[in-house]
Structure formats: structure tokens, C-alpha cells
Amino acid sequence: MSLSDAPTLGDVRVRAYRVPTDRPEADGTYAWTATTIVVVEIDAGPVTGLGYTYTDASAASLATSLLADALRGRPLADVPAAVDALWRAVRNIGRAGVAATAISALDVALWDAKAKLAGVPLATLLGRRRERVPVYGSGGFTTYDAATLAAQLRGWRDAGIRACKIKIGVPDACDAARLQTARDALGADVELFVDANGAYSARTALAFAERAARYDVRWFEEPVSSDDIAGLRFVREHVGARVDVAAGEYAYTPDDFRRLLEAGAVDVLQADATRCGGVSGFLAAGALADAYHVDLSAHCAPALHRHVGCVAPRMRHVEWFHDHVRIERMLFDGAPPLIDGALEIDAGRPGVGLELRTADAQRYAI
Numbered sequence: 001m002s003l004s005d006a007p008t009l010g011d012v013r014v015r016a017y018r019v020p021t022d023r024p025e026a027d028g029t030y031a032w033t034a035t036t037i038v039v040v041e042i043d044a045g046p047v048t049g050l051g052y053t054y055t056d057a058s059a060a061s062l063a064t065s066l067l068a069d070a071l072r073g074r075p076l077a078d079v080p081a082a083v084d085a086l087w088r089a090v091r092n093i094g095r096a097g098v099a100a101t102a103i104s105a106l107d108v109a110l111w112d113a114k115a116k117l118a119g120v121p122l123a124t125l126l127g128r129r130r131e132r133v134p135v136y137g138s139g140g141f142t143t144y145d146a147a148t149l150a151a152q153l154r155g156w157r158d159a160g161i162r163a164c165k166i167k168i169g170v171p172d173a174c175d176a177a178r179l180q181t182a183r184d185a186l187g188a189d190v191e192l193f194v195d196a197n198g199a200y201s202a203r204t205a206l207a208f209a210e211r212a213a214r215y216d217v218r219w220f221e222e223p224v225s226s227d228d229i230a231g232l233r234f235v236r237e238h239v240g241a242r243v244d245v246a247a248g249e250y251a252y253t254p255d256d257f258r259r260l261l262e263a264g265a266v267d268v269l270q271a272d273a274t275r276c277g278g279v280s281g282f283l284a285a286g287a288l289a290d291a292y293h294v295d296l297s298a299h300c301a302p303a304l305h306r307h308v309g310c311v312a313p314r315m316r317h318v319e320w321f322h323d324h325v326r327i328e329r330m331l332f333d334g335a336p337p338l339i340d341g342a343l344e345i346d347a348g349r350p351g352v353g354l355e356l357r358t359a360d361a362q363r364y365a366i
Contacts, residue, residue, distance in 0.1 A: 220235070
């Protein structure tokens with residue numbers, strides 16, 4: 001079947017799973033022992049589209065009620081119109097937060113179904129700019145002891161990853177010790193990134209950066225709250241040219257990205273297709289970043305972001321986040337392997353390329 005006679009959208013099925021971490025995890029502002037993933041399936045004639053988001057389980061209820069009603073009966077060929085209907089449906093409850101994550105999963109499922117109908121990978125349907133996209137290693141939780149941290153970083157280095165990120169924002173002496181452990185594990189040839197998750201004020205972030213300069217930190221993510229756009233800009237203007245300030249993982253709409261870019265708040269814009277409106281929202285963020293001559297980086301969910309990462313302009317890398325790499329391999333067939341520090345598209349798997357292993361996932365159902 002071709003896209004010209006594409007089917008209409010039918011049943012929408014949504015399931016939430018809570019997957020325990022392999023050990024307790026924390027960053028500079030939050031601790032957790034499990035991650036919730038909401039998986040969406042949309043029937044469209046001979047194909048079923050699959051999408052997912054990392055969010056609260058309440059997104060599942062929203063997706064199966066208000067949002068599903070906005071989709072049924074629409075032609076699969078017209079994904080943009082269907083997505084517009086989703087955003088209109090949440091006008092009175094607000095677009096950000098849970099609503100945006102639910103819409104993100106549905107948007108991904110729509111694009112997955114459309115690519116499956118065409119018989120091609122999603123990146124091919126959208127039109128590639130590149131054949132592969134590099135990743136950076138991400139984990140380095142503040143709960144890790146030195147041996148665990150070093151082993152994780154060495155594993156990424158040995159897999160060909162050329163940049164790795166650790167969490168910071170704990171007492172100064174602990175941060176310093178962890179930075180030393182990280183630099184020793186990575187050696188001089190792998191870039192060291194840090195993520196404060198908004199743990200600092202603007203001035204304490206700069207004080208940290210001064211102390212961290214000896215470790216050649218090249219990326220400072222969310223030094224202050226991502227809501228503090230003036231603070232992000234202050235840090236960016238004073239931290240020095242060798243350090244990129246990054247934020248955007250909590251942007252839900254194009255307006256959120258626009259405000260960060262207009263303010264000159266970031267050197268690298270982060271976008272998360274499982275939060276910002278799916279494939280459609282990610283590509284909108286990419287267009288905005290391109291207009292402002294700012295590089296783009298994908299936050300987490302590497303199995304999904306390999307596709308948009310091969311499509312979006314000014315794409316720097318995809319976050320190879322420990323928790324999501326593990327979950328995607330546990331729950332899906334088709335989770336991508338790492339190939340010399342990068343992700344490639346499997347030409348033999350149409351759509352996003354994932355298939356939920358329902359029996360394996362059921363033990364985590366909530």
C-alpha cells in the first residue's frame with residue numbers, strides 16, 4: 001500500500017511500565033530507583049505505529065482518552081494535521097509537562113506508522129543529512145563510588161565514544177574527587193562533560209567552573225535551572241570559550257526553545273523528542289536552532305533519536321544515557337548497537353525500527 005491511499009487511524013493502545021534501575025541513582029537535585037516508560041501503539045490499516053516517552057504513568061490515561069479521540073478516523077497520510085489536533089485537544093489543560101509527553105509518544109507512533117507503510121526507516125522517510133550520528137556517554141550518577149564511575153567511563157571510552165558526561169552538584173569535595181576519577185578514567189583524548197541538573201545559582205556555577213577548569217570540562221549542562229534563562233545566559237557569558245553551556249531538555253514547545261535561543265542562553269540546544277512533541281517537535285527545534293546558528297543535541301532515548309539525529313541540521317550528538325540504553329534493550333527488539341561511538345540506521349527495519357517484547361515488558365506493567 002502506498003501513502004497516496006493510506007488508511008485511517010484506528011485503535012490507540014497505551015501501556016505504562018516501571019523499570020527498576022540496576023542500582024540506586026541520583027544527580028545534583030534528585031534521586032530515583034526506577035524509570036517509567038509509556039508505550040503507545042496506533043493501528044492504521046495494515047500497520048501499527050509504535051511510540052514511547054519517559055514520563056509519569058498519568059500520560060497513559062491522557063493518551064487513551066482525550067488524545068485518542070482526537071486521532072481516530074484521521075488519514076495516516078496527514079500526520080501534521082493529526083498532530084495539530086492533538087495540541088488543540090489539550091488547550092484547556094495546558095500543553096507543557098504530561099500533556100506534551102503524551103503527545104510526543106503519539107506523534108512518534110504516527111511517524112512510525114507512516115514510515116512502516118512506506119516500507120522504509122523513519123530517517124529515510126524524513127530525508128537524511130547523514131548516515132550516522134555520534135553519541136556521548138551519559139550516566140556517572142552521584143551515587144556511584146569511584147570504582148563504578150571509572151568502570152562505566154572506561155567502557156564508553158573503549159567503545160569509541162569521544163565524550164562522556166557525569167552528574168555534579170553534590171558537596172564541593174565530592175565533585176572534585178569525581179572529576180579527578182573521571183579524567184583519570186577517560187584520559188586526555190576524551191572530552192569530559194558535566195550536568196548539574198540546575199543544582200547551582202549562576203555565581204556558584206561559575207565558582208564550580210573555575211575549580212573544574214583543571215579537568216578540562218568542555219560541556220556544562222543546566223548549570224542553573226532551565227527556567228532561569230537569565231542565569232543560563234550569565235553563566236554562558238562568563239564561563240569561558242572552552243566550555244559549552246547546554247540546556248533545553250525541559251522544553252516542551254517551540255516557544256520554549258525560541259526563548260532560550262532569543263536570549264542567547266545556550267551554546268548547544270538540547271531537545272528531547274519524547275517531551276517536545278515527538279518527531280515533529282524535535283525537527284521544529286532543529287529548525288529554530290539552525291536559524292540561530294546554534295548546534296543541536298538529542299537528550300536521551302537513543303533508539304528514537306538516531307533517526308531524527310540523522311535528519312536534523314547542525315546535529316552534534318545523541319545522548320547515550322545509561323538508563324534508557326538499558327531499558328530500550330530490555331523491552332524492545334531492534335534497539336540499536338553502538339558502532340564505533342555512533343548510531344546508524346538499520347535499513348531492514350522500517351519505521352523507528354523497534355518492536356515491543358510484550359512478554360518481557362509485562363513484568364514491569366503498572
